[in-house]
Amino acid sequence: MTTYTAAHWGVYEVEPSAAEGPRIRPVAGDPDPSSIGLHQLDPALNRTRVRRPAVRKSWLEHGPGARTDLRGREPFVEVDWDRALDLVAAELQRVRTRYGNAAIFGGSYGWASAGRFHHAQSQVHRFLNTIGGYVRHLNSYSLGAAHVILPHVVATMTDLQHMHTSWDVMAEHTELFVTFGGVPAKNAQMAPGGSGLHRVPEGLRRMQKAGVRFVNIGPVDDNLETGGDHEWIPARPNSDVAMMLGLAWTLVDRGLCDRAFLASHCVGFERFERYLTGTEDGIAKTPAWAEALCGVPAERIEALAVEMAGARTMLNVAWSLQRAHHGEQPFWMVITLAAMLGQIGLPGGGFGVGYGAMNTLGSPHRRLSGPRLDQGRNAVDAFIPVARIADLLLHPGETFPYDGVDRTYPDIHLVYWAGGNPYHHHQDLNRMERAWQKPDTIVVNEQCWTATAKRADVVFPATTGLERDDISYATQEGLLVATKQVVPPFAEARHDFDIFCGLAERMGVAEAFTEGRDAEAWIRHIYEDCRERWDKAGVDIPDFDTFWEKGLVDLDKDAGPVIMLSEFRSDPEANPLKTPSGKLELFSEEIESFGYADCPGHATWMAPCEWLGAEQAHAFPLHLISDQPARKLHSQLDDSAYSRKGKVGGREPLLIHPDDAVRRGIAAGDVVEVFNGRGRCLAAAVPSEDIMPGVVRMSTGAWYDPDPETGLERHGNPNVLTLDIGTSSLSQGCAAHTCLVDVRGPVNEPAPVRAFEAPELISGDDL
Template sequence: MSDRRTTRTATHWGVYDVETEEDSIASVRPWPLDPDPSPLGQSLDAVDGPTRVQRPAVRKSWLEGGPGQGRRGGEAFVEVNWDKALDLVASELERVRRDHGNQAIYAGSYGWASAGRFHHAQSQVHRFMSAIGGYTRSVNSYSLAAAEVIVPHVVGHRYGDVQLGSTSLGVVAEKTDLIVCFGGIPLKNAQVQNGGQGQHRIRDLLMQARHNGCRFVNVSPIAADVDRELEAQWLAPRPNSDTAIMLGLAHTLVTEGLHDPAFLDRYCVGAAPFLSYVKGDRDGQPKDADWAAAISGLEAEELRQLARQMAASRTMLNVSWSLQRAEHGEQTFWMVIVLAALLGQIGLPGGGFTLGYGAVGSVGNGAARFKQPTLPPLPNPVDSYIPVARIADMLENPGEAYSYNGQQRHYPDIRLIYWAGGNPFHHHQDLNRLVEAWQKPDTVIVNEPFWTATARHADIVLPTTTPLERNDLSGSSADDFLVLMEQALPPRGDARNDYDIFCGLAARLGVLERFGEGRNEAQWLETIYETFRQQSNELPAYERFRSKGYLQFGNGHAGQVRRVLFEDFRRDPQANPLPTPSGRIEIWSERIEGFKLSDCPPHPAWLAGEEWLGAARANSFPLHLLTHQPATRLHSQLDAGSHSRAHKVRDREAVLVHPRDAEARGISEGDIVRLFNDRGACLAGARLTTDIRPGVICLPTGAWYDPEVPGQAGSLDKHGNPNVLTRDRGTSGLAQGSSAQSCLVQLERYDADAPPVTAFVPPPLTE
């Protein structure tokens, strides 16, 4: 009888006990301490699927002809041994550094990677690149770039600090009468937390609020963005109209005397010119409920009634991250703060605003907020960076000027890309444009466990282990737990840890001591834990932690920390000013006014975009495509796993379509359909539902990019990756963030024989 063994691992979506037998997974069970475990753990079986990169591989034309030869994306790879692969990588890094300088290496390596604190791919590649003299990096995130730039201008604090300081949902459950959710509170997203999540609490806390009488209003084109058990009133607007809706609410508050002038006087600056704009004094157009209704497609009286209910209640305004991933996305987050200021409840228990309840599991979860162990970074000697969503712009336009947060910057000339722990052919927009831009550098190197589209579009692919094949620590500064991750399986094929790969390269480039400091995996884990333990004398020594397998912070009261956002500021704004130029909430920003941006005025405003249902483009492409986080995986991670694949429609990603839109196109439940615009086209499986506004369709992100003709820009994606359709334009000249949610398409039934999905079939390989 074979031996069975149980080890514990952690992911961004929870902690699991993994039972193995004969070096294979026998079962995956949720951690008993988790009250609301995520089913995503069942896709861990992808670790043994056909998509694994088994050995180092080099694109054939690059190997035979050198850097820049051939075309990425459609060629066969030649498998080589590790010494050959590392020699090639080290030699190419040295050539680019010598001939073009370290700024010619782009190693932003954006992506979620694994939940491990030591074996975190970006931390490893950034430390290595700094050790060899630096690299061009990226700033901000695809998820939140517009918010990350605008929020500090309005309230002074970094966006992440505002999010971590969000009013605890335990306080909301006790004090809040009404939660108005712009973009909903999608619980599927709250199942995920960057760095790991010991316990999922958001669902229970929201249910507690509802049980206590709190009412919910879901302002979203998708009804399921708020759980049915919360019994939310559903207002289904046109996408991208949220700023106009908030302005209409503001107009009712002001003209009916329901706002709080005393709060504006004491805690804000710039209210007068903003209120003049709302009333229409400057342009002759009052931003009233009728005006907002015409833009949003909602009823004007519904908006007036909602404004009155907000003023008569202890009201929390919540805004989804997705709303700022749109043209002029900065305005929505700025406006929700201003709307909360008009109500005068910022800093009161259960009132004010929150930027992302339900976006991830940390927002409002009441965690103790310990800074977690981490691999110490090395300083990057190169001061070269781009906003993360502008990678195609950078590759296509070296030396070109662009604006970013009040600066005039220039794109570097990139000759080598090194990517680890992410998948730009998932998270970037307009993939057909990226396919062409990706051909520009001399060399692309990827550390990757799976044959993702990014690996297929590389020149050198170095196979890495998955978290199940190594030891690590998992924890988030927004969670109450630190968990020991135990190696459950031996490395598959010739896979190596990222750390060991970079040690091999560091040795060849003469920086091994600087990068690795003479430590192996076990020594690093103990070192970073003991560094972390210096925060508190109450934490146990490393061996005691290893024996128990996890730490729980908060003195045994996980999730019960009471927070009220800006409570100290409200109590005494002179003693506790905000770190803005005025020390107060900036409704009008003189700093932004000085930037003189045509697409980002000095106060929140409605700016019509090029791609929404009120634009002329809708005459050609009459459906607004939304692309949200899938319920069956984290972005593109483990798309090849059983849980993700079980929820596809005829092997393709499911697109939500209203029956009215389906009937007009002869589409039935389960049909294969073609989504298209002038940027690209993809196939998907139709799923009909009345829980989406007519004229809007929704295709989740993360289906592995699978073009019918590999490596050819414009080729039909067979699998349902929406980013062949989305626009690759910055939110504005302020943040230059992703505007993926501003996307118009057409939809039709696909009557031809649908080509088979081959996303999970490795590329041709030779020895």
């Protein structure tokens, strides 16, 4: 009987133990398996692991709040588990008693584990709820703007992800696929609860073979691979809305709008049209107007609009477009443009918000809610949009707008982080460093000595997904997996569940947290709960013992073609959307009523605070794109041999146009300094024609490695440069892709990278 395990990058078959230890290989039938996950057993990864509970020296000696300026700069004292658990339980009780539970921030952002029980986010939130609650976060760095704008316009982002037109339908019916920001298959190597069979590269190839024509609009061209030719239209970063408005103006001017669809399925087009034609503000959004902003010739904009109207057209926007200042606008505008074409709900037509962003989008599988751990009820009402963590810590008591309501930042004294690495996800890390000094105490459950762990006060060593049993399932991935333990826990690492059991016992809430179950009983319980829910949905799966022995449930028999919003199209009255009007809201009275100058009532072009058309471009003439990496998930497995092979001289590559490199005297492989007013980092230059002049790209994921004396980041982490502001008053999402920089070099004798080194460790026995 085959043994399986699963991770974000796919499902794996486990080869029996040999002299060199167990090995994993992709599950049979995966057409495009990801190489990332095959390196989870790389022995080199153990060099960065946390071996024992560790406490920052000043915090241990002088108590909470001691020398917070030394976080990331001083030794840790390794202690036994009982002492570490006693310390943290006492500190949690102190903060609750003195300040209340609203002084605790339950940080858990990142993909953590693909397993549904040993999922750090669920575990930490359940534990904190059993002791009275915590301040939480909403939404995600990836989709902060989309999560808030889309329910006003069409549907929640979560709902849309699960109804995207499937790849087989597009191969049969789509004639023209126009994508703003490409279809980056590197991002689609994974899914949050674990990928099933990787479908994106094969889906693109099938469409190409069927004769679909592809047009890729944006500053880079290597984010779309179809197995054949496609057209690349270079466009300035953050200018997509301007180009879409030029396309929309042409549809109106040429009489190519589907006004019947706009009247029957949409509200507010008349208000938007007054803006588009200039009746409202005196500025017609013509292709010539758009050219001045996006750099695309007016003639090509006009011709493309005609081509779109004359073919079955799918419009797509990458998630990166809404990770920018005014990031709500490109998603709203692409829906508006698709509505004007009138093809929403038709096979192969309409829009997509993120094909290629992860494996799930375009799946033919049913949406089913999988096994889940009940997190309980949070008695604390306060929350923040996830990307506002530095604001929360720096500005307690201040108000911030969010989706029509003014809210207040609580005063945080303790941060408990499990499953994630804020020093990967957050922007303007020099500002984050200042914010991170504010809490009295930071506790982290972590597998490795990441930058976050090095900046904690107490670090509990946690197990990896290969070191425990679990169940993996991501809705619409088509596989339910009995994820078996492959290797024993490293050193003294414990499961998050066991860590919280230890804390719960000390705080008198063990029964509430465990409900009398150990980990094995919980895994059985959440499976049987899932089985009961699926049975009501007409999906039959075996009992737990049979499932655990078999190891895999294939849900392919329940798959079928998917056409986004087809039922809404066929009868909008019988199948209304969940918007206030029940229709597509091209103008939103609700958003208009909020009175936000940075997010008016319809899709609008607003110049971002930093872009190539801004005054700052004279000082910092390059626009930095910080996209997702190809050889790791966020920062996970950056220390693997596979990730390191993608670096140049141990640093992250910086893609730069040859003309920009020559102008600066930079050659391939040179170590260069990328800088702006927020920070500086080193990277390795890679000249390429795949990026337009005036733009550079440095992928995220390099473990943060600042020189403690100069602040120079040595490894190539772009988030020392990115902008830490909200996308708008509506969503307060992440605006990382609004960022101007310059590059200088080559750098002689650059400082060595030390990102993967553990901090100095002192044995508690020596104190």
